[in-house]
Amino acid sequence: MGLGYDASLYILAFDHRGSFQKKFFGVEGEPDEEETGQISHAKRVIYEGARRALDEGVDASTAGVLVDEQFGASIAPDAKAMGFRLAMPVEKSGQDEFDFQYGEAFGEHIEAFDPTFSKVLVRYNPESHQDMNVRQSARLKRLGDWLHEHDRKFLFELLVPPTPEQIEAAGGEETWDSKERPKLMDSAIRELQDAGVEPDIWKIEGIDAREDCEMISATTRRDGRDGVACVVLGRGADDAAVDHWLKTGSGVPGYIGFAIGRSIWWDPLKGFVDGNLGREEAAKQIAANYRRFIDVYNGG
Numbered sequence: 625m626g627l628g629y630d631a632s633l634y635i636l637a638f639d640h641r642g643s644f645q646k647k648f649f650g651v652e653g654e655p656d657e658e659e660t661g662q663i664s665h666a667k668r669v670i671y672e673g674a675r676r677a678l679d680e681g682v683d684a685s686t687a688g689v690l691v692d693e694q695f696g697a698s699i700a701p702d703a704k705a706m707g708f709r710l711a712m713p714v715e716k717s718g719q720d721e722f723d724f725q726y727g728e729a730f731g732e733h734i735e736a737f738d739p740t741f742s743k744v745l746v747r748y749n750p751e752s753h754q755d756m757n758v759r760q761s762a763r764l765k766r767l768g769d770w771l772h773e774h775d776r777k778f779l780f781e782l783l784v785p786p787t788p789e790q791i792e793a794a795g796g797e798e799t800w801d802s803k804e805r806p807k808l809m810d811s812a813i814r815e816l817q818d819a820g821v822e823p824d825i826w827k828i829e830g831i832d833a834r835e836d837c838e839m840i841s842a843t844t845r846r847d848g849r850d851g852v853a854c855v856v857l858g859r860g861a862d863d864a865a866v867d868h869w870l871k872t873g874s875g876v877p878g879y880i881g882f883a884i885g886r887s888i889w890w891d892p893l894k895g896f897v898d899g900n901l902g903r904e905e906a907a908k909q910i911a912a913n914y915r916r917f918i919d920v921y922n923g924g
Contacts, residue, residue, distance in 0.1 A: 627852060628849065628852045629777060629825050629853045630851055630853070632686040632881050633686060633709060634882055634914075635709070636687070636690070636889075636910075637689075637690040637883050638667055638690065638696070640885065641694055644663065645663050648666060648893070648894070648897055649662060649666075664695045664696065664698070666893060667696050667699065671691070672903070673908070673911045673914065674708070676908060676910075676911035678707075680911060680915060681915075682914070682915060684706065686709075688709035688710070688740070688741075689703045689708045689711070690711040690712070690741075690743060690883060692717075693712060700737045701737075704738070710737075711741040711743045712742060712743065713745065714730055714743065714767060715746070722745075722746045730770075731770055731774075735774075741824075742776060742777070742779065743779040743780075743781060746782055747784075748782060749787065749808060751787070751811075757815070761819035762819075764821045765820040765821050768820075768823065769820075777824045777825070778823045778824050779827065780823035781827035781857065782826060786800050790804065790808075802832045809828070809829070809840060810839055814846075825854070826840075826853070826854045827883050828840055828857055828873075829857045830872075830873075831869065831872060832868070832869075834872050834873075837879065841854050842878075853879070854879045855883045856882040858883070858886065862887070863887065866887050871920065881921060887913070888913040889913070891909075892905075893906060
C-alpha cells in the first residue's frame with residue numbers, strides 16, 4: 625500500500641473526550657457508568673446527523689466519521705457498515721505530550737475496530753520543548769511504522785501551540801496565528817518527516833493565505849511523498865472563519881477535504897443536551913451544517 629490517500633474526504637469529527645465530558649456534562653476525571661452512557665448517547669445524536677446527511681445525498685465514499693472507542697464503540701461498526709470512512713484516535717485525551725491511549729495494546733485496539741484511518745492529535749512547536757518533541761517523534765514513528773506494516777492509513781492532526789515569546793515577537797496572537805504559525809507548521813512537518821514520521825494525511829489548522837496552503841502541501845509531499853494529502857481542520861471556529869479556511873485550501877494540489885467537529889455539531893448538540901431541541905431536530909441541524917461545509921469546500 626503506497627503512502628498517501630487520493631480521494632476526496634469530508635470528516636465529521638466527534639472523537640473529543642475529556643473536553644466533551646467536561647463542557648457538556650461537567651464530568652471531571654473518569655466518568656462512571658451512568659455518565660458514560662449519557663455521553664455516549666449524546667455522541668449517537670451526532671452520528672445520527674452524519675447518517676442523515678447520507679440520506680440527503682452525501683456520497684458515503686467521501687464521507688468520514690472520527691469517533692473514539694471510549695464513548696463511540698457501538699458507533700464504529702455501524703459507521704463501517706454504512707460505508708463511512710471510519711477514523712479513530714490513538715492518543716490519550718487532553719495531554720500536552722502524545723502517548724498511546726492503550727499503551728502497548730494500541731495495535732490490538734486498532735485491529736479490533738479496523739478503522740480506515742488511525743488518528744493522532746499532536747502538539748508540536750519546533751521552537752520549544754525539544755526533549756518532548758524527540759520523545760513524541762519516537763512514539764509517532766513507531767505508530768506509523770506499525771500502521772504501514774499492517775497496510776493501514778495514518779491520519780495526523782498537527783497543532784502548533786505558541787509560546788508567550790513567539791506571540792510577543794509577532795506583536796500579538798492574531799498576527800502570530802496568521803503570519804508565523806504556517807511557517808512553524810512547515811518546520812514541524814519537516815522535523816517529523818526527518819524523524820521518520822510518515823502520515824498519509826495531515827490535518828492542517830485553518831490557514832488564511834493560499835500561498836501558505838501551497839507551501840504546507842508541498843512540504844507534506846516533498847522527496848517523493850507524492851500521494852500524501854492534507855485536510856482542513858475546523859478549530860471549533862465560527863462559520864465565517866471555517867468558510868474562509870475551506871475556500872483557501874480548496875483546489876490547492878494535495879488538499880482533499882476537511883475534518884470538522886465542533887463547528888458542525890456544538891450548537892445543535894448543546895440544544896439537545898439542555899433539553900431545548902429534540903433529538904430529530906438536532907440531528908437534522910447537524911446534517912445540514914455538515915452538508916453546507918461540503919458545499920463550501922466544493923465551491924457551492
